[in-house]
Amino acid sequence: MQDEIANSLKGHKADYVEIRLEESKATRIIYRGDRLEEIGRTSSEGGNARALVRGGWGFVSFNNVNKLREKVGLAVNQARIVGKEDSKFSPAKPLTDVVTAKTKKNPMTVPLALKKKLFDEYNDIILSTPKIQTSNIGYNDSQRKITFANSEGTYIEQTKIDISLRLAAIASEDGQVQQIGLSLGSQGDFSAIEGLQEQVKQMAQRAVRLLSAPLAKGGEYTVVLDPVLAGVFAHEAFGHLSEADHVYENKRLQDIMVLGRKFGNKYLNIVDGAAVPGLRGSYKYDDEGIPATKTYLIREGILESRLHSRETAAKMGEKPTGNARAINYLFPPIVRMTNTYIEAGTLSFEDIISDIKEGIYAKDWYGGTTSLEMFTFSAAEAYMIRNGKIAELLRPVMLSGNVFVTLGNIDAIGNDLQMNQGGGCGKREQSPLPVSNGSPHIRIRRCLVGGS
Amino acid sequence: MEDILSQAKKVAEQAEVFQISTKVTPIHFEANRLKQIQDKESTRTALRLIKGGKVGFAQASGFIESRALIEMAVETCQFGMPAKFNFPNPKVYPKIDTFDLQIDAVTIDDMVELGEQIIATIKQHTSGILCESAITRGIASVHIINSEGGETSYKKSFFSLSFEGVLINDEDMLFVGDSHSSCHPILDFRPIAEEVIKQLELAKRNVSISTKPMPVIFTPHGVASSLIAPLVSAFNGKLVFDGASPLKGKLGEQVFDKDFSLWDDATLPYQVASYPCDDEGVPSQRTPLVDQGVVSHFIYDLQTAALANTQSTGNGSRYGGLPTPSPSSLVIGKGDASFWDMVRDIKEGLAIELLIGAEQGNILNGDFSGNVLLGYKIENGEITGRVKDTMAAGNVYQVLKQLEAIGNDTRWVEGFLLTPCLYCSSLSVASKAG
Numbered sequence: 001m002q003d004e005i006a007n008s009l010k011g012h013k014a015d016y017v018e019i020r021l022e023e024s025k026a027t028r029i030i031y032r033g034d035r036l037e038e039i040g041r042t043s044s045e046g047g048n049a050r051a052l053v054r055g056g057w058g059f060v061s062f063n064n065v066n067k068l069r070e071k072v073g074l075a076v077n078q079a080r081i082v083g084k085e086d087s088k089f090s091p092a093k094p095l096t097d098v099v100t101a102k103t104k105k106n107p108m109t110v111p112l113a114l115k116k117k118l119f120d121e122y123n124d125i126i127l128s129t130p131k132i133q134t135s136n137i138g139y140n141d142s143q144r145k146i147t148f149a150n151s152e153g154t155y156i157e158q159t160k161i162d163i164s165l166r167l168a169a170i171a172s173e174d175g176q177v178q179q180i181g182l183s184l185g186s187q188g189d190f191s192a193i194e195g196l197q198e199q200v201k202q203m204a205q206r207a208v209r210l211l212s213a214p215l216a217k218g219g220e221y222t223v224v225l226d227p228v229l230a231g232v233f234a235h236e237a238f239g240h241l242s243e244a245d246h247v248y249e250n251k252r253l254q255d256i257m258v259l260g261r262k263f264g265n266k267y268l269n270i271v272d273g274a275a276v277p278g279l280r281g282s283y284k285y286d287d288e289g290i291p292a293t294k295t296y297l298i299r300e301g302i303l304e305s306r307l308h309s310r311e312t313a314a315k316m317g318e319k320p321t322g323n324a325r326a327i328n329y330l331f332p333p334i335v336r337m338t339n340t341y342i343e344a345g346t347l348s349f350e351d352i353i354s355d356i357k358e359g360i361y362a363k364d365w366y367g368g369t370t371s372l373e374m375f376t377f378s379a380a381e382a383y384m385i386r387n388g389k390i391a392e393l394l395r396p397v398m399l400s401g402n403v404f405v406t407l408g409n410i411d412a413i414g415n416d417l418q419m420n421q422g423g424g425c426g427k428r429e430q431s432p433l434p435v436s437n438g439s440p441h442i443r444i445r446r447c448l449v450g451g452s
Numbered sequence: 453m454e455d456i457l458s459q460a461k462k463v464a465e466q467a468e469v470f471q472i473s474t475k476v477t478p479i480h481f482e483a484n485r486l487k488q489i490q491d492k493e494s495t496r497t498a499l500r501l502i503k504g505g506k507v508g509f510a511q512a513s514g515f516i517e518s519r520a521l522i523e524m525a526v527e528t529c530q531f532g533m534p535a536k537f538n539f540p541n542p543k544v545y546p547k548i549d550t551f552d553l554q555i556d557a558v559t560i561d562d563m564v565e566l567g568e569q570i571i572a573t574i575k576q577h578t579s580g581i582l583c584e585s586a587i588t589r590g591i592a593s594v595h596i597i598n599s600e601g602g603e604t605s606y607k608k609s610f611f612s613l614s615f616e617g618v619l620i621n622d623e624d625m626l627f628v629g630d631s632h633s634s635c636h637p638i639l640d641f642r643p644i645a646e647e648v649i650k651q652l653e654l655a656k657r658n659v660s661i662s663t664k665p666m667p668v669i670f671t672p673h674g675v676a677s678s679l680i681a682p683l684v685s686a687f688n689g690k691l692v693f694d695g696a697s698p699l700k701g702k703l704g705e706q707v708f709d710k711d712f713s714l715w716d717d718a719t720l721p722y723q724v725a726s727y728p729c730d731d732e733g734v735p736s737q738r739t740p741l742v743d744q745g746v747v748s749h750f751i752y753d754l755q756t757a758a759l760a761n762t763q764s765t766g767n768g769s770r771y772g773g774l775p776t777p778s779p780s781s782l783v784i785g786k787g788d789a790s791f792w793d794m795v796r797d798i799k800e801g802l803a804i805e806l807l808i809g810a811e812q813g814n815i816l817n818g819d820f821s822g823n824v825l826l827g828y829k830i831e832n833g834e835i836t837g838r839v840k841d842t843m844a845a846g847n848v849y850q851v852l853k854q855l856e857a858i859g860n861d862t863r864w865v866e867g868f869l870l871t872p873c874l875y876c877s878s879l880s881v882a883s884k885a886g
Contacts, residue, residue, distance in 0.1 A: 028772075028773055030773070032690065032694055033694050035533050036531060036532070036533055037533055037774075038509065038532075038533070038773055038774045039508075039509070039528045039531045039532055040508075040509035040510060040511065040528055040773055040774065041509075041510045041511075041524040041525075041527065041528060042510065042511040042512065042513070042772070043510075043511075043512045043513075043516055043520070043521075043524070044512065044513035044514060045512075045513065045514035045515055045516075046494065046513060046514045056486065056487065056488070056489075057487060057488040057489075058488070058489055058490075059488060059489070059490040059491070060490070060491045060492075061490070061491075061492040061493070061494070062492075062493050062494075063493065063494055063495055063513060063514030063515065064514070064515070065514075074491060075491075078489035078490075078491065078560075079489070081486075081489060081560060081564075082486050082487065082488060082489055084485075084486075112527065112528070112531055113531070116531050133694070133695045133696060134694040134695055134696050170694075170696050170816065172695055172696070175698050176698075176817060177696060177697070177698055177814070177816040177817045178814060178816075178817060179696075179814060179816055218663065218843060218845060218880050218881075218882030219663055219882050220882075220884060249482060249483030249582075250483065250582055250618075250620070252580075252582075252620035252621075253620055256620070256622070256623055330492060330494065332488070332490075366812045366813060366814075367809070367811075367812030368809070368812065369808050369809045369812065370808075371625070371627055371808055371823075371825050372625060373623070373624075373625040374625075374808065374823045374825055374840075374841075375823070376808055376809030376812070376822055376823045376843075377809070377812075378809065378812045378813055378821075395814070395819075396813060396814055397821075398809060398812070398813055398821035398822065398843065398845065400809070400822075400823040400841075400843050402840075402841055402884075404623045446884070448841065448843055448882060448883075448884050449843075449882070450821035450822070450843035450844070450845035450880075450882055451821070451845055451880065451882065452845070452880050
């Protein structure tokens with residue numbers, strides 16, 4: 001196969017061509033209330049060819065992996081229609097490698113019966129909690145083997161195993177419905193989602209407590225974020241803006257996002273990197289065959305670098321960072337985050353909240369989104385802070401900010417960095433891509449909170 | 453498919469094979485110029501079994517041996533949910549127009565020209581804007597056969613044109629956009645260009661707004677981005693059955709404004725969300741969900757309908773797994789006020805064009821809260837400019853319980869929602885001071 005792929009890439013009238021083939025297997029299990037509603041297995045085989053001609057791209061995806069040369073040819077023809085300038089594409093050394101998945105407890109070898117037994121147990125814990133109306137559990141695992149080759153002579157095979165689990169407890173009383181969720185994930189270790197009985201129990205109890213909790217009053221607050229929500233904040237508020245595909249063709253945004261610009265205080269460091277090992281966004285090579293890196297987006301409050309594909313890096317005169325990722329063979333790689341986090345500072349949680357007269361402590365996440373400038377992220381759990389102490393429970397809150405202001409309003413960073421592996425990121429039509437986010441506790445002054 | 457079915461029948465009481473093949477050609481404009489042409493072909497085959505009274509499921513994209521697919525499905529059967537339904541026997545399907553032969557006559561050059569025209573038109577209005585556009589042409593073929601003799605197939609053509617523009621001034625970003633989709637080829641870019649230019653005109657100036665409850669108009673895009681996600685979950689028969697919908701037990705009750713009507717309609721000709729049968733071979737229909745404020749129906753697939761002791765509404769949709777209730781096209785009935793009538797009625801208020809993040813709160817309870825990415829301030833009956841750093845929050849049931857007015861004009865947004873503007877008397881608005 002390797003020779004056939006190599007031959008089908010030769011001799012095209014293009015600046016660059018590549019082939020990516022994928023074979024995958026997946027399992028999905030869904031519970032709703034006491035019903036195991038769906039248990040299914042899927043398999044997938046397909047691939048794509050991508051071509052660059054004079055700055056224009058052609059992309060062809062297919063299920064039938066025969067006649068690869070014709071498919072590359074079609075992508076080249078499309079690219080020729082598009083291309084009207086010189087191609088800019090960062091140089092890369094040809095390399096050959098085979099990367100196998102490292103697993104502690106491979107989910108592919110865990111029998112369905114054992115998976116079901118575990119989720120039955122979690123589900124029983126949720127449903128046996130008084131005032132819980134129903135539950136949702138969604139489990140997915142997948143194993144993908146990706147073969148990548150390009151016209152420069154690179155040939156890489158990578159196998160990746162991903163696990164995700166989302167549990168939700170839904171409480172109901174007098175026409176009110178409240179819910180709390182718990183999201184976890186792992187790169188290939190099923191034991192990461194075992195032994196959660198105590199967490200699941202607390203989650204269900206919190207959902208019930210929300211029924212009698214008041215809504216926050218809308219307005220500006222001093223807000224303390226827990227590591228999970230602060231990780232989502234780092235991802236939404238700054239991570240997306242660091243993706244160079246938003247910037248590379250946008251002169252005005254380049255002026256704003258100039259390297260060396262001050263975005264935060266000197267103790268603020270934000271990192272993204274697939275080379276950080278053992279996390280859901282970790283890998284050895286991205287989907288353009290570029291080795292993974294660890295990139296400081298912000299170091300000591302200053303914009304230091306951004307996330308690149310080969311094209312965005314070349315156009316901006318910077319180095320590729322190995323962040324070109326595709327969710328599967330149906331899509332071309334685009335610039336994506338991997339493992340994104342705020343580095344630990346020195347403060348304890350008590351240091352952070354002790355001098356807050358009135359504020360909000362926001363924990364855990366429902367979701368987040370960004371328009372680059374404006375972003376929102378929602379907490380699943382929130383409390384008022386009064387006179388330096390955690391006070392009453394609130395209904396879930398939605399927080400919002402403006403990236404150019406809010407990062408500068410972070411004035412305290414905790415010493416308790418934690419990574420959350422339960423996230424999935426969506427961009428263009430590609431969702432959910434395995435990523436992880438993390439942070440220590442952080443404090444933000446004057447953060448906008450939606451409410452009554 | 454026949455081979456899979458005949459082999460599957462030997463190992464299970466009932467079996468169903470679903471196959472969808474698509475051929476899609478999207479072209480993308482980035483930074484005002486053509487960037488990429490794509491061509492995507494895919495085939496997905498799904499097998500559903502009822503064996504030992506339980507449902508098993510397996511699916512393959514691309515090639516798979518019949519035997520391998522059947523083995524995967526059989527393995528899941530022992531753990532599957534008890535089947536409460538039978539696969540449909542032969543049915544008479546409504547004739548729904550979802551295919552226009554003209555789609556094949558649209559060339560790549562035509563699509564490129566369409567993108568160039570819309571970008572040129574918007575840039576002529578606002579020269580500094582950076583434009584993205586996607587134009588997509590596609591065909592999908594669906595084929596379903598089952599062991600009860602049921603068989604159906606149909607073809608759908610689809611075409612979409614979307615536009616997004618960003619205007620950056622220092623650190624101020626303005627996002628505008630619109631999209632349109634149809635089973636017919638879209639040859640006229642002007643309706644989208646007019647909508648985008650309207651947005652640019654209304655957002656010319658940034659103005660500040662107070663933090664307090666105030667009257668709010670949701671434009672059609674505003675309705676889609678603020679109110680629809682909670683409604684979609686509330687009318688899902690599965691969530692109603694589970695008690696996770698606040699509308700459980702409310703059938704026949706007046707929950708919404710007496711002028712508010714909502715229905716699901718898979719039978720509208722040449723709409724991209726229309727179909728003659730759903731993804732499990734149930735004939736499509738128009739289902740009233742809210743009739744003059746009264747909750748009149750929920751949407752169902754076969755299994756959920758059986759659990760709830762009712763009939764499927766032909767809303768079984770597959771998103772990579774088993775069929776699950778999902779709306780086709782949602783339609784909100786029109787009223788008698790124009791958008792500008794509503795604006796003239798407001799002393800101080802907000803018109804919401806796009807709320808981001810609203811679907812990320814507790815939508816089960818009907819709560820929504822988000823950042824007003826595009827919204828206009830209304831002062832003394834006039835739009836005075838665009839608001840920023842502003843959040844709007846509320847509850848769908850409170851908003852729709854009493855509407856001040858409903859628009860007399862409807863438009864399609866996001867390919868599946870036909871809605872007028874909705875005007876509510878009070879919504880919580882929070883804005884960053886200074």
